[in-house]
Amino acid sequence: MAHSPGKYADFEGLKEQAAALRRAGHSLRQIRDELKIYNNDILNQLVKGEPPPEWTKRPRAKDDLRARARELRLQGWTYDQIEAELGCSRSSVPL
Known part of the structure; x- marks a missing residue:
């Protein structure tokens, strides 16, 4: 996917940072706040393929x-x- 220059011009650099934060156990909210990415579509593209940390998974009621x-x-x-x-x-x- 091609990304236009602008606010997220260094998309690959952001992707590497987001992946490193995800592997370190950060939640999406923590990554968003750290990288100042407030667009959920972009944020989800940045962490695509990185599994969420166990602590963010909530048990279901039953x-x-x-x-x-x-x-x-x-x-x-x-x-x-x-x-x-x-x-x-x-x-x-x-x-």
């Missing part, structure tokens, strides 16, 4: 419930039994 439902299902419990045991809806039970 992750633990679904994990327990999977365990019970593998033990041969029926959906009705799991639903009654965990007090959850039927939609939370399937693998």
Whole structure:
């Protein structure tokens, strides 16, 4: 993708800096503030291919419930039994 000269003329240099910050464990907000990049499209292009740090990933509300439902299902419990045991809806039970 070609980038026009201007505010982000040194796109490759910014990309290297953003990648280094991402590898150092920075969030997108921290990278944005550090590099003064306030355009989300540009920011996402700069960190494309760099995985987010683990600490920025939030657990989902029912992750633990679904994990327990999977365990019970593998033990041969029926959906009705799991639903009654965990007090959850039927939609939370399937693998």
